[in-house]
Amino acid sequence: MQEIVYLHGFASSSRSEKAVLTEQYFQAIPKVRFRALDLPYTPNEAMATLEIMLAEPPLAIIGSSLGGFLATVFAERLGCRACLINPAVAPHKVLKNYLGSYDHPVLQQRYQVSAEHMPLLKALMPESLQNASQYFVLLQTGDEVLDYRDAVQYYQGANVQLVTGGDHSFVGYQHYLPQIAQFCLQA
Template sequence: MSSVLLYLHGFNSSPGSAKARQMADWLAEHRPDIEVLIPAQPNTPAAAWAAIAQSIEAAQARHGDGLRLGAVGSSLGGFMATRVSERYGCRAALINPAVRPYELLQDFLGPQTNPYTHERYELLPRHMDELRALAVPVTVPERLWVLQQQEDEVLDYRKALSEYSFARLSLECGGDHSFVGFERYPAQIVHFLGL
């Protein structure tokens, strides 16, 4: 069996984000046997999903039937990781996940600049339709672990508690959208994912 951890960054982020690097660094030191995939997702939803699916399909081609996949997603990446879990039948850890991002991101329509890549683009109403089309119902909540901090300044943590009410949940007081103290979790996440 070959283990692959797929890390999905959030909106206007990149593979260079702090949590992505912390996860990759921990794996390099403690579990170098796990292949880490951190795809650079395009800034629009349908293109981002296509890049994610392509990364998974390439891993499937490399490893064949021996692939054991687990996903980690932060914010909008948590929304995408939920889709990965449902489509590919794997476990996923969701960090301050975005719930119904097609509603949340209505406030961000218009010109955008990704602070990591400096790429400029425009977020349009059709991108909200793309997000809506990517939403999936959670059918196997025990495959999901939601890590949530109450003082997330971007997302209302109560929406995640409602959306993922039957999933495993770790709710912390304080914190913020970056998930303060994430470095405490990589070992537990890898164990939960079964990698």
């Protein structure tokens, strides 16, 4: 059984629209186990959770936004494929604008985003990609949260699909699921 793992973005969960659509799509594919993980929001806790959950490397990791950043960190460590949807390239630069207290919608926990988390996120960021061909990156130019040009630059050499318009949620995501599955399931 081949495993595909989905990592949600900041202030999201395994029950987000993208996660649910992805789960429904992969359920129809034989011999594939799909898991959408709910991650803690502090960098150390998220990394500890992922190290346990990904002890057996998956075939591929799908990550959206902050989940795309974490998918990159683990794809680099594990050598697996990663499909990224509007990924955060340098989350320490973006999240510094979101300091404060939040509620996790599924875990039913309150969490803090603090300035102390920013150096931890920066330290996790791979300086460069070891094998750009293991990445499929979906970007929309209308992303109002992240500058898509940062991802275009960082993921040079990867299979990057740049879509004009859209927004951070990646409008029309469900139409890209066949491409995502094809990329993830390549041997």
